[in-house]
Each structure stands twice: as C-alpha cells, then as structure tokens.
Amino acid sequence: MIRLLAMLGTLMTPQAAPNPHLPKPVVDTTAPTLPPTLKPGSVLIVSKTNGWRHIEHIPHSNEVLAGIARDLGRTSFTTENAAVFDDALLKPFSVVVLNSASGDFMTPTQRAAFERFVARGGGVVALHAAGDDSHKAPWYVDTIIGTTFTGHPGGPDHIQPARVVVKQPAHPVMAGIPQPWMPKDEWYSFSHDPATRGMTVLASVDEASYRPGEKLAMGASHPIVWINPRARGRVIYSAMGHTPESYDDPHYRRLLTNAVRWAAR
Structure with a gap:
C-alpha cells in the first residue's frame, strides 16, 4: 500500500519540461528526399542539433x-537530417552551410561522405555553434574549426555590441564590410588563435570594445571569422550569428553572401 501511494505521488508530481535548447540527440539513418528542382551547384543548409x-x-x-x-542564382535545400551526408545525395551541392549545427550530428559513415565532399572541392560555410566544443570528431575539429571553443560572456554581458576588425580587407569574403562595424552578438572565445593551426583569420573582435571577462579574454588576437586554406574545398567559419537580428544586419548578410559565393566557387 505504501509503495502504491509512493508511485501515485510520483505520477502526480509535475515533471520538469524538457529544455528546448538541449533536445535529445537523434541519429538519422533514413535519408531525406531531395526536391527534383535542385540544380548543379546548389546550396545545402543543415541546422541539425x-x-x-x-x-x-x-x-x-x-x-x-x-x-x-x-x-x-542557386537552388537550395534545408534539412535537419544528417543522412543527407551521402556521396550520391551530395552531388547536386557545391557548398554546405552548417547553420549552428551542433554536437556530433553525423555518424562515422556520414562524416566520411562529408570528408570526401570537401576533398573533391566542396565548400563549407560553418556558422556560430558549428564551431562550439560539442564537436569532437578529429577531422571536423581540424578541418572546420582549427581551435577549441572556451565560452562566451554570460548574464548581463551575454549580448554586447563590439567592434569587428577586418584583418584581410582584400579577401572576397570581406568585400563591402565597413570599418568601423559594431554589431551586437554573443562573442565566442577560443583556446588559441586558429592561425597557429594553419587557418587564415579574416576578421577579429576588438576586446577593448566589449567585456569578454577575465577567463575569456584572448588579448590582441581574438579571431571571429577565418578560412582553412589547407582544405581542398573552400572552408570558412564565422563565430557570429547568435541572435535572429544578426541575420537582418545588412553587413552580416553581405558577409554571408560573400562567404557562400566564395565557398561555392
């Protein structure tokens, strides 16, 4: 009787709602159906988390x-199904945009198909959480990120305006980006400058223009946008883009447009 009452009490106790920011990880095994309207040179947008x-x-x-x-002038396909990372399914695409795709969202087989895509010249535009520390696969870390995410300001300093400094103004991705530019964003910090691992930094954030916090300060070199010139395909990562408003900023839209155009060749 006591056990029954305890069980009834458990059933009647309100359960905490699942955190929508932390969905249960899902392994995709059934591939999506691509639309027949896709043309060669399409853009694949993946936001699996x-x-x-x-x-x-x-x-x-x-x-x-x-x-x-x-x-x-390119057709596109948006999905959260990682089974799209398949040699045959990737054929119509010239660039993959990883839109805050987080966690180890690919199986080893899917990741191998993605590796082959980049090895044969496919482009990658990785955005924001696509570079956080939830990514553990060595190839992904080395090829797409080149460093380790260590955090971002929290509390009242979570979203701050800061000065983005263009380091490579002649690079096509930086074309038309004004100086000064003071966007509001969630500013990621990293364990080291990815330039030490062969990346080329296109833009950095000026730590004197916002409050990174003692433990997150990187000093004079705080990269925020970089490319991987070692990859066969064109790979770019932007740590920016936390808020919906970021994507309405005409300067960030220009940067993203430049990045997709450059990565897709």
Missing part, C-alpha cells in the same frame, strides 16, 4: 540563408 540548439535564430537564419542562395 545534437548539442545546444539555437531555437531563437535557426528558423529565421535558415530562411535568410535560403534567400541568399536564391539571390546568388
């Missing part, structure tokens, strides 16, 4: 990214 899910910006940023592809 087996780690932290940026529920605030992903719906809007996916729409913005599809619009950028359309403005560039």
Whole structure:
C-alpha cells in the first residue's frame, strides 16, 4: 500500500519540461528526399542539433540563408537530417552551410561522405555553434574549426555590441564590410588563435570594445571569422550569428553572401 501511494505521488508530481535548447540527440539513418528542382551547384543548409540548439535564430537564419542562395542564382535545400551526408545525395551541392549545427550530428559513415565532399572541392560555410566544443570528431575539429571553443560572456554581458576588425580587407569574403562595424552578438572565445593551426583569420573582435571577462579574454588576437586554406574545398567559419537580428544586419548578410559565393566557387 505504501509503495502504491509512493508511485501515485510520483505520477502526480509535475515533471520538469524538457529544455528546448538541449533536445535529445537523434541519429538519422533514413535519408531525406531531395526536391527534383535542385540544380548543379546548389546550396545545402543543415541546422541539425545534437548539442545546444539555437531555437531563437535557426528558423529565421535558415530562411535568410535560403534567400541568399536564391539571390546568388542557386537552388537550395534545408534539412535537419544528417543522412543527407551521402556521396550520391551530395552531388547536386557545391557548398554546405552548417547553420549552428551542433554536437556530433553525423555518424562515422556520414562524416566520411562529408570528408570526401570537401576533398573533391566542396565548400563549407560553418556558422556560430558549428564551431562550439560539442564537436569532437578529429577531422571536423581540424578541418572546420582549427581551435577549441572556451565560452562566451554570460548574464548581463551575454549580448554586447563590439567592434569587428577586418584583418584581410582584400579577401572576397570581406568585400563591402565597413570599418568601423559594431554589431551586437554573443562573442565566442577560443583556446588559441586558429592561425597557429594553419587557418587564415579574416576578421577579429576588438576586446577593448566589449567585456569578454577575465577567463575569456584572448588579448590582441581574438579571431571571429577565418578560412582553412589547407582544405581542398573552400572552408570558412564565422563565430557570429547568435541572435535572429544578426541575420537582418545588412553587413552580416553581405558577409554571408560573400562567404557562400566564395565557398561555392
């Protein structure tokens, strides 16, 4: 009787709602059906999250990214199904945009297909949480990120305006980006400058223009956008893009448009 009452009490106790920012990881095994309208040179937009899910910006940023592809004269396909990482399914695409795709969201077989895609010249545009520390696969860390995410300001300093400094103004990705530029964002910090691992930094954030916090300060070199010139395909990572409003900033839209155009060749 006591056990029964205890069980009834458990059933009647309100259970904590699941955190929408931390969905249960899902392994995709059934591939999505690609639309027949896809043309060669298409853009694949992937926002699968087996780690932290940026529920605030992903719906809007996916729409913005599809619009950028359309403005560039390219068809696109948006999915959260990692089984799209398959040699045959990747054939129509010239660039993959990892839109805050987090966690180890690919199986080893899917990751191998992605590796082959890059090895044969496919481009990658990785955004925000696509570079956080939930990614553990050595190839991904070395090829896409080149460093380790260590955190970002929290509390009242979570979203701050800061000065983005263009380090490579002649690079096509930086074309038309003004100086000064003071966007509001969630500013990621990293364990080391990815330039020490062969990356080329295109833009950094000036730590004197915001409050990174003692433990997150990187000093004079705080990279925020970089490319991997070692990869066969064109790979770019931007740590920016936490808020939906980021994707309405005309300067960030220009940077994303430049990045997709450059990565897709």
